[in-house]
Amino acid sequence: MSRATRWALLLLLRLAAPAAAEDDSPLTLASLGLKGQAVFKSYVSFDTTPNDDQLVVNEGILQLEWSRRFGWGAARLVGEFRDDDFGYTRGLHFQIPETSRHRSYLTLKEATLTTRQGPVEVTLGKQIYAWGTADAFNPTDNLNPYDYLDILDNEKLGIWSASARLTLGPTSLVFAVVPFFTPSRLPLPRSRWTPTVPAGFVAIVDDPEPPDQDLGATQYAARLRTTIAGWDVSVSYYDGFDHTLSFRQSLVQAAPGLFIPRLTPVYSRVKVPGADFSTTFGKLEVHGEGAFRLIEADGRDHRFQGIAGVNYTQEVGWRYLDQMIFIVEYARETVLSRVRHSGIVEKDHSPFVGDLLSDSGFRDAIIGRIQAKLTEDTTLKLSGIADLAVTPSYYIQLKGNHRITDALHVEAGLDFVTGKPDTFWGRWRDSDRFFIAVRYLF
């Protein structure tokens, strides 16, 4: 080891563990400001699909988090080692922005530097934002893309961005700038989550056409939130891209007089003014959220998306049933007007493919959840989404969580998806499955 490397390591240790260095306390992960979790997940599908004959998928995740407060603010890093036996994870890549179709074995999930001056807090780095008051779906929460490699177990992806938060009493204003566009990670072609194209449907599908990563790709968002007389209210605005694909249609001449449709996946540029609220009436929490999704480029329809619901908690107090929580929501999406000559394919209820191109299960949907807290350590949860748009389709999940110790948790359950093959949920009708996850926190 060179002298310079030795000095660099010493400096790193000194930076990470001032407490351990200053007193004689033993060197532990906690003294280094490190914590984490190790997770093993296993999914057992009951059926194969034409795309996917693998019934069992196993996944391992080791997540490490380091955080420290300094005189000038705070720093936080969340890194993840991950692998699975399906092929969701492949290679080791560090990209800004992340555009790989696969997950990397090693990922920086979040990395932030935060500084505060009076009422203003500025955060730079890879961040995850969470806006809105609804449970199932947030029309005002548009900044982060998602990892949809497993549709039913999707997760938010961090984005490199700068944000400022001004807090004045109960009122806060957040402003975020995202210089790069990161698309959502879509299901792999060979996976059960990519729907089978109906027989007889012929089209040329191009590679996705991402926006140029120049100044024009910069996205902005702001949210003003306050509490007045027991009501939380906020207004928000997003100017950026949809993270999922739309399809621009054109025709290719295959032979004289024979034209084949050509679909070019593009990302719509949208402006999304929105608002949300939450309040309580006795034991009832009531919330609502709505946003106008106005197309600026590469989109077909100006839409309104809304969701409202109630949350009711009943304290039971029996020996093996402590508490029940009931959540009911209704979500609706309405086309306000059509963009002329957009050339973008209708995603919902299209000829030949039905809802196979649709990316929203909340066009006319009822969402429900019943959560039974059996004891302090054991919870049972039954959730369901009914998409009632034209032909109904359903997703139901039954999940149980048990805390074996404070550090060791296990969760297991069943996913059921039903509906006709060309409906929103029905396209995954062969993906009913059992799942189990064991989590060790340290």
Next chain:
Amino acid sequence: MSVHRFLPLALVAVLVGLSWGEAARAANPEAADIMKKQREIHRVKDEEERQALKLVSKGGATKERKLIRYLLSGAGDLDKILVRFTAPRDVENTALLTWEGKDGADDQWLYLPTVKKPKRIAASGKKNRFMGTDFAYEDLRPENVAANRYEMVKSEAVDGVECYVIDATPATERQAADSGYSRRRLWVRQDTLVTVKREYYDKQAKLEKVETHRKLVNIAGASWRADEIEMQDVVNGTRTLIVVESRAVNRGLKDDFFTETELIR
């Protein structure tokens, strides 16, 4: 028999009844005054406590929790309270923000780090137990003098110190509905007006829990706090011990601290 013959007797009975009533009311204001004075003298502008909680099961198995509790005394005798768990790992950074409201109509938000956003919750669970401990949410709140009726029962020594023994019962319909108790019996030290013991009686008037305050410390002026509080559930045989590891008062915490920004930190 004429009714008039009984009129003087009835009047006497009413008068006697009235005088007994006067005597009872004379006692009640004294108990209420003590409780009001207690709330006044032990109130500080703001407070920060680091607490270690030990949960002991009937069989003797223990679990530990750690938290930081911030409190800001507000106008109208209404407080703002922020509780943030620091251990164990599975509840770390879970936080609960409460703005006390008039007549118990509080605003409450819960932050779960996995969800990454605060959620307004209905503050209906006051009688519910706090994070698996033997304390209900209402047990951890400052005494709500306006929502309770107090009655002096007797005087009794606890650990050699003379105490007022006061019964507290819900004074409003809302308090009766929100509270898990029909009655609480309080032992209030006569010298410092610190409550050193509480007995909690359930809705069927049966003794449910006994709370003991130990290691009293003077924190500022006439304000005292207990560094150890033990709650024993006499029905289930469990107990919870709160040990205050550190405390700071009147540091100048501002309203801005008790907001969403701090809740999600």
